[in-house]
Amino acid sequence: MDRTLSGLTAVVTGGNNGIGKAMAMGLAKAGANVAIWARNTERSAAVVAELEAEGVRATAVACDVADEPSVAAAMDRTVDELGPLGCFIANAGIAEAAPLTEMSLETWRRVLRTNLDGGFLCTREAARRFVAQGSGGSIIVVSSTISRYGAAGQAAYSTSKTGLLGLGRTLAVELARHRVRCNILIPGWTRTSMNLDLQADERFVKATTARTPARRWADPEEFHEVTTFLANPALTYHTGNEVVVDGGYTVF
Template sequence: MTDLSGVTAVVTGGNSGIGRAMAVGIAKAGGAVSIWSRNADRNAEVVDELRALGATAMAVSCDVADEAAVADAMQQTVTELGPLGCFVANAGTVAPASQVVDTTLESWRAIVRTNLDGAFLCTREAARRFVEQGNGGSIIVVSSTSSRYGAAGLASYASSKTALLGLSRTLAVELARHRVRCNTLIPGWTRTGITTHLQEDDRFMAATTARTPVRRWADPDEYQEIAAFLADPKLTFHTGNEVVVDGGYTVF
């Protein structure tokens, strides 16, 4: 069983969906967790949930695409919880479906700002902290199976999630000498708030379920154990990897 006792983890976008599940998984393994997200009420709910598990937890209201806010959130976290041990760059958003020919530069930039710029600012801050501490650590970047395929109507989302693969690989190479690992989690179709509109489309659900070998979508809680695994400081040789958790979707 993974033991994350003494590990302080940050989970961006950790107040719902896959991010919340990853925070719970790390907390169950004994880690202390800091939730970074903009919705203070939801943050507080998840902090209460984590504390009910016996974990040490806190939350910071943070826009991950705001450079100053990210630096401040990191300082608050390490001041209260101690040295950083794991950083989960999970925060992401998606725009209403729009074909490329109809997509405005403004809407494109709104998604890239959170999904890519935000991940860059957060992982850069984490990397700086890890190098300064000199004790190694783990970065987990959450991408999407849309990084494997074209996502009709979701060019900004798919492009940003694909770009995260390059960011994650570069972090793995650059930070290896500092004993900092960086791996990418690639989730498949999952029942989260961001996919509610898709879950209400019977034809879409039937098509994607038939395309998935296990014949169902994932529940967010199925990402708990993988989060703890990727955060485990004992896995010192595991870096630069893309961990696909999609029920076989990308190989079928």
């Protein structure tokens, strides 16, 4: 991969696992210095070692994305260690399945707190930093194809990921005058630790694969290049876009 992002400072929330880790690796392979924001510091440290093997600087920052002071402190530390912010990826998220009639308010709030409140707090902090720097930048909001359809047992997750679409569009409009772009990445079925239970269900995998024109699920590594594309500061006119990477699932 070309080192098109050489010297860029990027943040990936939830970047120590799954698609988030893949996005962080894609940035590092393109030359960016990367900060991983997550709660599991041991797992983050292991990913940092992999990132540094690409010849870039990387750091693991302990952060609860739904806690306002934690987010502000994480940004200060990131900029102190790696330099001015160039790209921010709001990726952190959780899922808890339960039938709507049995879903507790606590479960609903826990999922929305991380996925939607966390997305707001993190992108707001990134926006403040970009505006103060006056140098432009890129924000990537990670949603999901579940924002396109209903899914039984996933009321909280679906609502949170759909809400991120509105957040991302607003960021694109509001921050354009500051030369800050915001695009929304919408991944399809991808083999990650978050959905191991679904991967173990042969009927489910067969059904979703049959509906996917590419006839397979994605591997996380397939998000390297799209991340580099969305983070590239040369793409000054590309904002407000929803980039769907789902093997054709949502159009079939």
